[in-house]
Amino acid sequence: MSEAAAAPKxxxxxxxxKLHVWPYLVRLEFLCALVVIVALAVWSIVIDAPxxxxxxxxxxxxxxxxxxxxxxxxxxxxxxxxxxxxxxxxVLIIVxxxxxxxxxVNPKGxxxxxxHERKVAIxxxxxxxxxLWIALIIMGVFLRGPGWNLxxxxxxxxxHKVVALVSVDLPYAFGFRDYTWSAIFGGGVLLAxxxxxxxxxxxxxRKALKSVGFLRMFLKIQLALIMMGIVxxxxxxxxxxxxxxxxxxxxxx
Amino acid sequence: xxxxxxQIPSIAEFIHKIKSGxxxxxxxxxxxxxxxxxxxxxxxxxxxxxxxxxxxxxxxxLHLHPVKMHRHALRIKxxxxxxxxxxxxxxxxxxxxVILMFYYRPVGEYAYYDMKYLQYDVPFGMLMRNMHRWAAHxxxxxxxxxxxxxxxxxxxxxxxxxxxxxxxxxxxxxxxxSFTGYLLPWDxxxxxxxxxxxxxxxxxxxLGNEGPFAEYVGVTPRYDAxxxxxxxxxxxxxxxxxxxxxxxxxxxxxAGALMIVHFWRIRKDGGISGPL
Numbered sequence: 001m002s003e004a005a006a007a008p009k010x011x012x013x014x015x016x017x018k019l020h021v022w023p024y025l026v027r028l029e030f031l032c033a034l035v036v037i038v039a040l041a042v043w044s045i046v047i048d049a050p051x052x053x054x055x056x057x058x059x060x061x062x063x064x065x066x067x068x069x070x071x072x073x074x075x076x077x078x079x080x081x082x083x084x085x086x087x088x089x090x091v092l093i094i095v096x097x098x099x100x101x102x103x104x105v106n107p108k109g110x111x112x113x114x115x116h117e118r119k120v121a122i123x124x125x126x127x128x129x130x131x132l133w134i135a136l137i138i139m140g141v142f143l144r145g146p147g148w149n150l151x152x153x154x155x156x157x158x159x160h161k162v163v164a165l166v167s168v169d170l171p172y173a174f175g176f177r178d179y180t181w182s183a184i185f186g187g188g189v190l191l192a193x194x195x196x197x198x199x200x201x202x203x204x205x206r207k208a209l210k211s212v213g214f215l216r217m218f219l220k221i222q223l224a225l226i227m228m229g230i231v232x233x234x235x236x237x238x239x240x241x242x243x244x245x246x247x248x249x250x251x252x253x
Numbered sequence: 254x255x256x257x258x259x260q261i262p263s264i265a266e267f268i269h270k271i272k273s274g275x276x277x278x279x280x281x282x283x284x285x286x287x288x289x290x291x292x293x294x295x296x297x298x299x300x301x302x303x304x305x306x307x308x309x310x311x312x313x314x315l316h317l318h319p320v321k322m323h324r325h326a327l328r329i330k331x332x333x334x335x336x337x338x339x340x341x342x343x344x345x346x347x348x349x350x351v352i353l354m355f356y357y358r359p360v361g362e363y364a365y366y367d368m369k370y371l372q373y374d375v376p377f378g379m380l381m382r383n384m385h386r387w388a389a390h391x392x393x394x395x396x397x398x399x400x401x402x403x404x405x406x407x408x409x410x411x412x413x414x415x416x417x418x419x420x421x422x423x424x425x426x427x428x429x430x431s432f433t434g435y436l437l438p439w440d441x442x443x444x445x446x447x448x449x450x451x452x453x454x455x456x457x458x459x460l461g462n463e464g465p466f467a468e469y470v471g472v473t474p475r476y477d478a479x480x481x482x483x484x485x486x487x488x489x490x491x492x493x494x495x496x497x498x499x500x501x502x503x504x505x506x507x508a509g510a511l512m513i514v515h516f517w518r519i520r521k522d523g524g525i526s527g528p529l
Contacts, residue, residue: 015324040387050442070450082456082464086454102414113406121407
């Protein structure tokens with residue numbers, strides 16, 4: 001660590017505001033690189049990369065898992081169709097991340113750690129990153145076994161475990177038996193969710209509309225509603241056995 | 254003057270020079286004043302403010318740094334060092350990856366046996382493979398942590414918005430680099446992980462054969478977003494070759510270009526972020 005970092009607060013007063021990169025930063029980078037390379041070398045000597053039997057298209061392993069960093073997405077396949085979990089959700093994540101600097105117009109907290117000056121932003125990012133991304137990955141790596149069933153770490157991965165699929169669609173649970181009316185009801189629920197959510201947000205934040213702008217606020221609340229919607233869908237599926245909210249011949253959510 | 258004979262130092266004088274250490278000063282002077290040395294190193298090494306500046310400004314590898322920086326940006330507590338570590342791990346994968354390329358052929362018949370060859374016959378082959386794989390996995394984690402740090406410090410805020418966007422591209426390309434490399438061992442783990450991953454492409458709305466609205470576009474299992482990615486309707490030898498080219502040439506070039514922009518932009522946007 002540099003003197004600036006290691007010295008107690010009183011001493012820092014004596015350190016000039018601006019320091020020479022050579023040697024203060026370059027030596028830090030050098031030390032850091034040494035530590036990382038040594039750690040990588042030791043790790044690579046001790047632990048071998050896996051190599052299973054040769055690829056065989058006729059022998060499907062159970063479970064078949066994507067690389068670990070995609071297991072969060074693979075896990076929401078339980079709750080969503082592949083077009084959403086595998087295509088739309090990743091695109092929304094990437095686009096949503098890129099939009100962050102253009103949607104977050106709070107001028108505070110630029111270049112330093114603060115929780116109090118930007119509580120909402122910190123909460124949203126931490127929830128998305130730590131819960132929806134990291135926690136689902138950990139679950140996918142360690143707790144998902146054959147048939148993508150949940151197994152606790154002490155449980156045997158029984159390939160013959162049968163879990164009854166008793167889930168029903170939301171319109172069915174509300175008594176709709178006709179396809180058309182089911183689709184209309186399901187679509188209505190979705191529209192209401194996004195409509196009321198957007199309306200409520202605009203009403204509560206009506207004072208900010210002038211300074212933040214309509215488009216910014218609109219995109220912000222849509223992304224937030226989609227993120228919350230994923231959580232709601234997970235809760236509905238696990239807690240209430242609901243499969244789809246809306247069913248149409250083309251697309252189901 | 255003209256006939257001055259070259260001076261031959263006496264033995265006693267020579268021994269005195271060695272004993273007193275004067276000889277080293279003289280040798281050092283001979284070397285550092287030679288044309289070879291002065292053409293290579295443009296400035297002295299003595300710790301003067303001028304040399305500190307020149308160390309950075311006259312060195313192509315270091316000149317991406319500013320010559321002076323704010324003291325707060327040196328604190329590991331602030332930066333977590335994660336961006337630099339990610340770049341270092343990328344460089345490690347480039348070095349070990351090039352070595353692996355000497356022994357590996359991305360052909361269905363050979364790929365898996367080249368892996369065995371690398372592991373059991375090539376000197377340090379297993380170590381190179383391990384370092385490549387673990388550096389790649391570590392890079393995924395460090396790039397996420399870097400992004401997390403940048404978010405927590407609000408460093409994406411003006412004037413650094415555009416660099417954050419470049420950063421999101423780089424996170425995506427890091428994952429794609431790792432994913433395309435995942436297939437290359439051509440074992441069961443590789444084939445099925447990539448099958449699971451690329452199966453998603455056939456659910457692409459409009460462009461995947463099982464995706465919503467596909468029937469209006471007329472895509473088929475052999476002609477849709479997924480077959481474009483893997484060169485067929487299942488993960489086979491054409492997919493191996495495509496992923497190899499993407500992994501070794503296409504994505505590294507794009508990611509490398511974006512890294513240049515990313516680093517250059519840090520300077521142009523006023524250095525590492527800090528309290529205003």
